[in-house]
Amino acid sequence: MNDHYPALLIIAPLLFAFLVSGMAWIKKGLCYPLAVVGSGLCAWFSVRLLVDVLRNGAVQYRLGGWETPWGIGYQVDTLNAMVLAVVSVLAFINLLATRRSVAAEFPEKEGAFYTLYLLFTVGLVGMVVTGDLFNLYVLLEVASLTSYALIALGGPRAPLASLNYLFIGTIGGCFYLLGVGYLYIMTGSLNMSDVASLLPAIYSSTAVWVAFAFCMVGIGVKMAFFPLHGWLPNAYTCAPSAVSSLIAPLMTKVMVYVMIRLMLSVFSIDFTLSILNLGDAMVWLSILAIVMGASLALAQKNLKRMFCYIIVSEIGYMVGGAWLGNAAGMTGAILHILNDALMTITLFLAAGNIYYRVNGLEFHQLRGLFHRMPLTMACFVTAGLSIIGVPPTCGFFSKWYLITGALQAGEYGFVAGLLFSSLVNVILFFRVIEISYYGDMQQAHGHGSPSEPRTEAPATMLTPLLIVSTGLVIIGMYTGTIVTTLINPVIPAALAR
Amino acid sequence: MSDLIPVLVAKYNYWLYIVLMMIGLYAMIAKNNLIKKLVGMNIFQTSIILFYVSIGCKKGAGIPIIQHGLNTGHHAVDLSQYVNPLPHVLMLTAIVVSVSTFGVALALAIKIYQKYKTLEEDEILARLRPR
């Protein structure tokens, strides 16, 4: 059983997704328990795989028993395993947390909703664990298609936002497919390590450069890297709360992982940084992404929309860190995948709780929330501190690595962008905290302490939120261990220290 | 100029499919009607499928079904007789993905039409603006 973890963590949610879909027409009550079992098994196997990789080194798994490059192979090293564990555990926690909001918003179609949920998880997990370029495209389409359907279930503007996302996402996926096609014409293979061994002979050909460009643009579209981010604010804001807390933390981070995987393992780091010499240009684009994301977030009056622009800014951190060209920057980018997923899920779960009680997320509806939902707002404040970058939350440590890397590489513009973004985040979060803390006191007209009834979110929605927000602090404290055991083995020696 | 012609003739299939791709991409970005955008998406994806299938072509070769008579043992296979089968397999998957995306996009278009009673993007945006 031990050797089959890479396959089991795909089989389990997949089979349970089909069971849930069939069970919706036979006995509706069983849909949620089956979905929880499927997602929980996926999380369990991912964690076991992570432990396995830490103990025994990289794991290889051949699907169908054929050796690569004739069959599809999995290559799981510590980077893979870490992102796998993050994705599956967060998807499981979100499933537990959003039970009530799903039951409230889609009473008749719960079975189909949980099927799409599990299949989205399968798509993301498969994208992370695969070692084959075309397999990655197919799983990208699984994840994208389920996300289009899930997002369109939301409020009145959701179908339009989802159709817009569909068009832009399809362009991204097709650009990636074109890039893979060009690579196939030049090398004749689809397996990542095989292509990596065949590419050095043809590094100077224009077809390989164009393949790299199209793959990166395709992934950049799905990653919402400025200026290709146009779909993200509408899509994630109009989605139902259960869906936005699933998709927002995970989808863009997995695409950052795919970019780093392509940079490190397929087109080796020499090619991307030395031969192409795009490092400076990409860092300047990331600075633009950070600054624009932060500035656009200042203009928003809706909580979820503000979070969406913060995500755009955070993607700028990760892309810039990866392209800085030194080990500290790459470490910061990879660490930020983990940290940003945690921070984003905390924010969106808190937003989900607020929406469940208040039925709206405009700033003027948040008045006095600190008294009515103290625990939710406490977790919101923790996440806000993490995004600002206050120790000992995890956000501080990834920012530290990014700033160190930028100083070593001499990219002072990137340092300035990071500091500007932190300042803007302070303004954003303290504005919300002020509205939600003091809002009601202005209306109380001195009637003593406002005795608002405590309408905190139900326990099933609150407990996972508390878990992820304490996770923010715990992961922060264990940063050293994470970096030395999980991230350092993946950084190639070619990156300057 | 005369040495451009052998280059054009040798790879005209790639050029043709890239032109088709760009027509589809332009329709997706620039057209106003949602269904025309969908048609452009279909053209874009179909031309990528044609591009891939043309990669596997070999001059004078037939379809990759091994001619084997009545026995199923070991056969000597003449590679130049059979087209490269791998792009065909990849494109079977791409066709299914294209059809699925088209299906979901049509469902979304129906929902948008039910709500806004129009499929022209500028009219929908005009309806959204005065909130």
Place this chain on the structure above:
Amino acid sequence: MKAAGLIIVLLAGTLLLYATQDFPPWGAPDSPASTHVSPRYLQKAMEETAVPNVVTAILADYRGFDTMFETTVIFCAGIGCFVLLRIFRQKPEDRYYRHIATEITLHIKGGKIPEKSREFERIDTLWTPYDLIIKTMCRILVPFIQLFALYVIAHGHHSPGGGFQGGVILGASIILLAISHNMRTAIARISEKVDNLLMAVGVFIYAGIGAVCVILGATFLDYGNLSVVLFADQIMARSHGILGVEIGVGITVMAVMISIYNNLASAGKQDEGL
């Protein structure tokens, strides 16, 4: 938007065209694509899987994992159309009934729905007169179409075909019934519940065969060890494994095609169609 579209298209097109200078010429037998990975597929497909159609062998065996996710994609499309469009509780709407003997049409506005009777037939809102030739011909053709579809699935080992192709033809036979008669006839043939269950069953067969392989000790989707269950040697076990997954794919594709058509053509109500 048009200007932006033109700029993007010109930029992308120029880059793509510029990169074709390094490509091997069209149809060259010594290109990397034709000499690196593919020769082994062509040479060994017969002796490793006993399937002469190399495309089916690669699709369902060598790269069978991709095909499982491809089936998952079409399953997601079916579930997606269902979850987006389907309306279960509908207000009683206007209905039209036609007296068969005198051809008088009755328009019943909401309220109580009359029971089924032999003298009145229910007609669609956009209705065309009864056409005996079309209805009879289509009804006669449907079983032959389905037979051909089963042939395409089963003979996919030896001729172009396989699960996807056969499944689409099977789905088309039911859609033909829906177009030539009306949607209620087709739904009476394959109800929504059976259709959705078939969707799940087909992909479950595919993933289930792979899981059985794991239980029997091999890696996922390695059909060789199925020889224990199927009482055949390793090579024929692969051939039968390929047939098994193709059947699963065919069932799912048929059910999804019918489901997507029903949901799209009736905009979720599954009441009246085209």
